[in-house]
Amino acid sequence: MSCTVVLALGYGSLKSGFPWVTAELKKQGKTVDKYIASLPPAPHIALLHKRWQVSCTASQNNRSGSRIKVKDTGTTNISETRPDAIYQGLTEEMKKWLADGEFFTNIEVKLRTEIASTEEFVQIFLECKAEIWQLPWDAWQFREIYCNSEIIGSSPEYKKNSPPSNFWRKTFTFARENFMRSGNAEGIDVEQDIQEIKAYLGDRCELEFLKEPTPEEFNARLFDDKSWQVFFFAGHSDSDENGANIKLYINRNYQNDSVTLEYLIEGIKRAFYKGLQLLIFNSCSSMSMAVDLVSNNLSLPPIIVMRAPIPDPIAQDFVKSLLKYLAREEPLFLAVRKAKDDLLRWEKRCPGASSIPMLCQQPNLEEFTLPKPEANRHSNINGNTAIEPECDRAKNQLSLSLSHLMQRLAIGLAVSAIGYILMGPIVAPVANKIGMKNARQNKPLIAKIYYKLSSLLDPNYAAPHYNLSELCNKLNDSECALQAMQNAAWRGLPDAYAQSSKNFILQNKHQEALKAIALCLENTKYDGVKAACFKNRGWVRLEQKQYDAAETDLRTAIAFRKDSPEAQCLLAEVLEIKGQKQAALAAWNQALKYSDYRIPKQDECILSARQRLQAKGNKP
Incomplete structure (x- = not known):
């Protein structure tokens, strides 16, 4: 599916900032939502951009085969000997500017929540003064993450085009x-x-x-x-x-x-x-x-x-x-x-x-x-169509007799199926509850039977598959747990997508994990589930060494659920890799605060947090 984002910067400038920035999200031509934020002043970006343009022009003056004619204006005093350093500084400042708290929280995070799949086609129309187009918007983290997106320069004022x-x-x-x-x-x-x-x-x-x-x-x-x-x-x-x-x-x-x-x-x-x-x-x-x-x-x-x-x-x-x-x-x-x-x-x-x-x-x-x-433009140029050969008369008569028999069988099966369809969804939740009761009473075999019965009574019911996966996990039956969780995900349960993505990550199946996360974000309305999905995507980005993207996703997860110890733990690892030591220590403290030693993954986090904090002389 293709999405359109109209990002309008409104009035303002790099010198004074942009106090009224809006992002209108459209899907299939219809507005889905509109977000409002602002961007702070950034006059240094204008200066860096000018330096980069000057360095480009200067380097072109020293080359033949440039697609530019340069007017002779006398001696040009260019002190820019490192265009690579200038451009790197420019893009880093653009990233910081667009990662500003309000713009990031009110626009980017919400867009990334609504546009769940990073494979989705996204057209981003940038409505602003033309001099702002010229900045390196390709440095925006959103564009880097969404590989099928592109930022398109557009005017805030335009005529409706209607060719004859x-x-x-x-x-x-x-x-x-x-x-x-x-x-x-x-x-x-x-x-x-x-x-x-x-x-x-x-x-x-x-x-x-x-x-x-x-x-x-x-x-x-x-x-x-x-x-x-x-x-x-x-x-x-x-x-x-x-x-x-x-x-x-x-x-x-x-x-x-x-x-x-x-x-x-x-x-x-x-x-x-x-x-x-x-x-x-x-x-x-x-x-x-x-x-x-x-x-x-x-x-x-x-x-x-x-x-x-x-x-x-x-x-x-x-x-x-x-x-x-x-x-x-x-x-x-x-x-x-x-x-x-x-x-x-x-x-x-x-x-x-x-x-x-x-x-x-x-x-x-x-x-x-x-x-x-x-x-390839024209098919069937002569208007010819393929004609199936006719069957023998005897074959037709035999087919007719078989057809009558099949109709009678179908009527009998239809009556049974109607009863199954009408009663199944009513009885299935009852069987699922009995299974849950037996699981709490430590009767896993009986619980498993009732979960299976519930799924047979209503093939579209996701809950028994999810509960069966949890039961198999407790019994250390990883194959059963994975298959049952996938069955729950196939039936559209967002929690199952989140858990399935975690299972895929543990198996180093990153692409499968990202697909499950995209489906999770697309289907859930609950902040807790969104937090789990963003946390898992940050985990994948950490494994892929995409540290900026990992930090963005993990901070988004924490914004949805501050007491997520796994997200805090992963964020601390990312910040350590990026050399942000103090921020990493703060994240380790948060991870230690919310972790539960009875959960194996969180117990590992507790151990790591204590080691880091003790090494820095902090009391865990």
Whole structure:
């Protein structure tokens, strides 16, 4: 299932903070809930971001093959010799800012509770001023945990898009989709882009490549009757220091080599109403283009842009990956996410490379996907249908006789089944209670018989399976306990999902545990069960050495249930690994306070807590 989150930062700035932040959660197009929080001032993030952009531009000045034209402004005094350190500091500050108490508690925790499965598709529309888009939102812990999510830049104000009805008829009538590409290739290898486009889209789209057109030719093709669905620009672009006066360089005739954004706007508006569905600007000043286009409050298709200067091989790699995932019929936002993830291998050469591409889109647009390859578009072209051969007359008569017999048998069975169906759910709880009574009286064999009887009387009744699992645990029959708990989980008992996930963790089956936890969070309404599920997910993340995610889940579990000794114990381990010694000691104290030595797992926690506290000279 796909979810949509509209994260609106409202008025404010990094200097003054954002006092009114809302997150609207939608499932299947309907609003499920809305959460309110705030974000504190963070002017240092703006400074770090500026330093990172300067370091990117400076490194590009020293490289050939950059998709940016840099104006000669004299000597540039750049003291940033460690772009990796700058970007690391920037992302760490972003994480701290977004982990602020109110935003984390009122928005992130609630979103993670509602969106139980970390495999779920999540589109996050970031509604704010365009300069806030440019920050590395990919550092948000929520995005890291939800691997099929992506943050999409969106304007707080936008028009409702309603293309003419003839556009929709045209889209479904024509078998081929159109793809147009343009740009000045001086100093960069756009031929590689062309080859990738042909490889992935040649059997899906009608391709046209404009190689260094004049501005008049460029605009004529954009305005023509072809009804382009995709427009792709690969080449140089630039803007002034304030991101204004944007130019796209489309040829090498220096007297007539570029078009301004103002020149493009009217063409883009008309192209949208004739069917334009996607804009891709694979050039370095394209973020400024997106800002200007959005500020004009135009009806726009999705736009893919670059946040910062990017080396040509990385730009090509992004295009290749994006087209690959679109050709696999991935939704646009997920194709962008996966293509960005593929850029992680470039982080050493270009710190922050994976966060440079960005998708900008209005929340009310339908999802963009490429058409199927032409060979697969039409089935049953000649209108032929398969016809089963007729049976012999004698076989038909025999079948008719057997049919009458089966009908009579079915009537008899139906009468018995109706009685079973009507009485079973009434009698099953009684049998389960008798089983529980015998279990308390230390009569396990009789208890087991009644639990089995209860489950036979009502196959959908989860309680006897759960109780049988507890009984088998006491008898040290781990196989029986695991199977019975799985049976209870299959019948939708959230407590059983929580216990099953714990059993899977003990068996080092982490993926099975995560699936059970997702079902638990999706189905339970009880804080105690949620606490157990978040605790188990934190346990898995600890085993996987994902310490930030583990800490987040364990603190969430403790927020639901403070007296959870296992969550406190696991949190203390995580904090020790992260080097937060004092915080770890506080967690060990809490674990010791709530643990019960009669429970084996908690007894282990008591022992660990006492050892740590005694080592630090604290009295346990």
